[in-house]
Amino acid sequence: MSVDRRVSLGAAIRYRGGGTMWTWILHRVSGVAMILFISLHVLAGFLSQQWGSNIGFFINSVYQSLAFQIFIYFCVLFHVTNGLRIIALDFYPKLLSYQREVTWLQWLIFLPIYGLSVFIMISRSMIIP
């Protein structure tokens, strides 16, 4: 399927694919990150539920921190919006001519949802109950 192009890392970084290339990279990175963190989270839950393992509790305490939740929320929400864009363009190939505009639309949907949620999460965490 894919062609062996033997591109160096420097050339890859200098390559100017524009916004759609960055969404492709972010889609991969967020996908791999989610697999890594969710597998670890499931394993930690398993360890702490079955044996009361301290390692399990420690890993899950990292997951409960605000910074981590903001990070993993970015991965999930970006993967969802970008995935839905890819599916929409696959089902209506005529839209491919407007790929750039559709990507802008995707950011226009992503940023308010993400920004508002993160704002609420941070401001709530600063209120001392």
Next chain:
Amino acid sequence: MSAKKAKVKWNFYTIMFWVMRISGICLFLIAMVGFVGALLLGGRVQLDLSTLLRWTFFPNPNHVISSVDVQNGWQNGFWDAVQLILVLIGIVHGMSGLRKVLEDYFKGSKVKVGIRAGLMIFGVGLFVIALFVIRAG
């Protein structure tokens, strides 16, 4: 723009293309089931935003136990079934995504077999562990 319809050759890659699209849509719809379900159960006033997002992502009672009484509709056979379906589809989606990424960087037919076998074992193992977590929750 009258494009001639290309004849689709049905092979492994075509099937995986559809698996990814269909499982992706299913995951989104199941997440919406969790989101709407949480709001119907009174999550709008009982949950804070991060708890609601945790529950939307995976409707496990442990995700909301800090905010609500889970016996009050958050822990039952329906949510067990939703979690089970979510884990199954999620593992299929995740493993085929990982296969695509890995096969872009590691070439060779023997390597390919190794990657696919390894992901198969990883996925099944993760599913068994997740079953324990869901049932013990």
